[in-house]
Amino acid sequence: MTIISKTVIRSAIAGLAGIVLGSSAYAQNISGAGATFPYPVYARWAQAYQQETGTNINYQSIGSGGGIRQIKEKTVTFGASDSPLKPEELEQAGLVQFPMIMGGVVPVVNVPGIQPGQLRLDGPTLANIYLGEITSWDDDAIKALNPDLQLPDLAIAPVYRSDGSGTNFLFTNYLSQVSEDFKEQVGSNTSVQWPTGLGARGNEGVAAQTSQIQGAVGYVEYAYAKQNQMTNAVMKNKDGQWVEPNSETFQAAAASADWSANPGYYVILTDQPGAKSWPITGASFILMHRQPQDPAASQSALRFFHWAYMNGDQMADELDYVPMPDKVVDQVEQTWTTGFAEVNGEAMWTGGQQ
């Protein structure tokens, strides 16, 4: 009893000291905020990194839009977004952008009698469902894609992310590419005006609504579909091949991306060519200030990202994310050396051995 209370008091004092001493003694605190899509893998990395180095990374998954806003307002060391900023936007806000991790968005359905991986969908059909033009599961368009399936006469309940999110951006970006109607009527953004269906908050909200409502179709980040054992659909990709969502097909989509040709790494991985490419794949980006107010914190953050690139692949794999290829990592670290303003006449990033 007394021992416990002593420990409590001691840790409380230590905690207070940490707050009082602030940045000088605890410069090893890095704050970040943004996308919910990569949150599971960032949290995992942060935990492992803290065990190894004692550096604490505080990442708040408030969504891509929130991440962009927070980094612009300089309240965090780094922001995270699944929807990349255009080079001119980066220039204007004085930000450096680089991709950290990739993953896939997966359509999930709740139709009685349909098992995971059985239902086949293509982009235009999915777009018409979300436009409200296909309203029943036994519609001819869905039947034509699934001649062997027994599809019920059941109303389709399209479920979407009601919060603005990178997942929304990837999904609407894909549908806009495959459907002119969708591009004109809805467009692509982290948050759009959906003509039909119902909204739910976050990946977990969409997963929950889709599991609860008979006849629902939704889209979630792959880890949610897998962990909740949801019924995923098989998609037809740009090459006309049917593909299952898994790290292999996400990687295939990522492989063809030409990161070097795009300033600010403005690459969107939806609807990529390739026989094995999953059509709704995306990268998640980190945003940092070129000229940060606290260069030491930014340097700590870069050390963490470097560590994650070097040691985080397996952890990412276990959570069904796709690590960035080594070639891209090299390129990103190049960007770090030249992209940031100099600190006391030296580059912000001088390699991993700091």
Added chain:
Amino acid sequence: MTAQSRTLSGSQARRQSLMDKAFQSATAFFAVLVLLILGGVFVSLVQGALPALGTFGFDFVTTQVWNPVTDRFGAVSPIYGTLMTALIAMAVGIPISFGIAVFLTELAPPWLKRPVGIAIELLAGIPSIIYGIWGLFVFAPIFQQTLQPFLINTIGQVPVIGDLFSGPPFGIGIFTAGLILGIMVLPFITSIMRDVFETVPPMVKESAYGLGATTWEVVWKVVLPYTRVGVVGGVMLGLGRALGETMAVTFVVGNAHRIGNSLMAPGTTISAAIANEFNEAVGELYISSLIALGLILFFITFTVLALAKIMLMRMQQRSGG
């Protein structure tokens, strides 16, 4: 000796009057603080809402469009959803609360009063997110598979009002949100009704019974008139909660910026829209539009409370004259 004690008591009196003044100004400060906070909230809401209201003008409260891509925003569907869910909640909550309160104060055997009373207070203590989760995971699927198809096939077939109960059964929507809200406001209205019903002097009721009144007549003609201020207060508290409730509604309302022709259709409310979208809102207009929604909710709540006050004043005048 006497002179000394007189001076002592004189200084004591001075000290006491000083203390009194300090106490008075301290309490006055706290009271004024409430006004300052309220005013501060109002001013910052107006300030935040100005860009949106300046851009869209009156269109903001007359258009249904809510499109972050093109930066066009209109508040009609969240306003509609807020009022409609609150209305359904009141339609469900008031009669049930009234029934429970009457049963507890007039009819229940003494051994049942306490447990039911405690159960109602516990109901009030359940966090709203729990109602939301329960609504989504337990209530909505049952509703989708049983009650909703039944409503669609019966009332839904009636001309004119049928439209309100038509459409595909999704289990969630404005109607479901209203029902969940109705359950959530139950304990607030019930416990206030019960408390005020208990303030009716037994003599008054016994006199009515002595004149041969039935229980119904006693409740309707003696208890209710005697307690109407409290009853209206309880209903207003429930209505206030129903208008502003966020988490539970977000779970079951469908979060769609549309006004469906059916009550069963997904919709949204002001607080649900703000909770859902504020974190991820990018761009001045989008954020400003959400704050403008907050301002509208402020106005709606204010208007409702003001109307309630006016109604109470009228009632008092009538009974006084």
